[in-house]
Amino acid sequence: MTPAEYYQRDRTMQPPAHTPNYKTSVARSPRYSLISLQQSASEITGPVFGHNDIDPIDNDLIKNYAKTGDPVGERIIVHGRVLDENARPVPNTLVEIWQANAGGRYRHKKDTYLAPIDPNFGGCGRTLTDENGYYYFRTVKPGAYPWRNWVNSWRPAHIHVSIFGASFSQRLISQIYFEGDPLIPLCPIVHTVPDPAAIDRLVAKLDMNATIPLDTVAYKFDIVLRGRRSTLFENRLEGN
């Protein structure tokens, strides 16, 4: 197979670097334009991960740091598919998540919020998508937490998510929000994304069909990575 390029990233939909309402971005945003690259092997390749890299329990945040029992909080499943812009599944790709506990406190030495640490909750997980691009995690729903932006800024409940895809150009980090959370429209980090429809796509939807009765609520969250051009062979075009 001849390697082909990925579609250009839509920088009018993606958040720009400089978003003054999210104050930290002001001093951390480049002022010059990005230099656009036609992709070479450096961009259309990327790291490959396998089941040797991770353990099966890594995607179960209810059990992967349990010491004396299960963590406190609303038990949820977050599941979905990793697809590309051509709606093709992205199989065997590494998905990593991290989050606060049910009270909005991170297990991080730099987090000093007064809500307590949960002794049975670490707050991170990782998994590989299956051959259909499907992934799932079991966890507790994270709480909102305050942060020093405006005087009274609160992050909506969210789970950070990191996805590799098949190439370095598909690499993406984003955040998963939850349907109906009234903090979403107030958050300056959410609103670094200029396109309201793109914000809607960051919101996981309650998925009653995947909910386990008397056990765990489920949310569905699909992730879309950049699509890829038709593969150009010497004497013919491979269609999408």
Added chain:
Amino acid sequence: MPQELNYLPETASQTAGPYVHIGLAPGAAGFDIYRRELGWDIAGPNAKGERIRVEGVVIDGMGSPVKDVLIEVWQANADGIYAHPEHPGEVEEGFRGWGRVITDFATGEWGFDTVKPGPVRARREMASEVRPAAQEEQIDAHGRGHQGLREMAPHLNLWIVARGINIGLNTRMYFDDEAEANAKDPVINLIEWERRRQTLIAKRSMRDGTPVYRFEIRLQGEDETVFFDI
């Protein structure tokens, strides 16, 4: 209304935030959860080539070190081969070519050990732009023909995320002892402002017999590092 194009739009990026270490480097966040963390061994024990250390700091627009950054590196081996099924050629067993480092919380310094990558073949269009019809079909070391074969200078691909960075920043690190190759590199030459090209070139020194390359990444302002839209 014309027909819809049924492409799905890419998921929007969001900042990795201040606690990225929990997810991607939990040991640094202060707890032990995974059997092993990923990305600490880039080259493995069998990789050929010169063993090097790369160090640096990320500096914000106020001139202060960024102390909560996470950097991923993606590189070819000493033969210029990426550890990826689509790249022709084989890499040494254990060579992954990918690494992940975080900065020291107190100083903002980061660093990793690896091998110096070899030159990687450039895309054909780069070849024709720079050297029109200079070379005919050639056969590379792996028996594959490439019209207008041309190489990019040795480089590391870097991806930088942190609180305050809304979408990961892509850049490249080149080596100052590869001046001849750098001068011909098609990506460096894409940068119209010659002065800006210098922001991509790391400086070599020796420490205890090991080459150390220093690479400072300036997010904003004077000598702002060149970032790419790849």
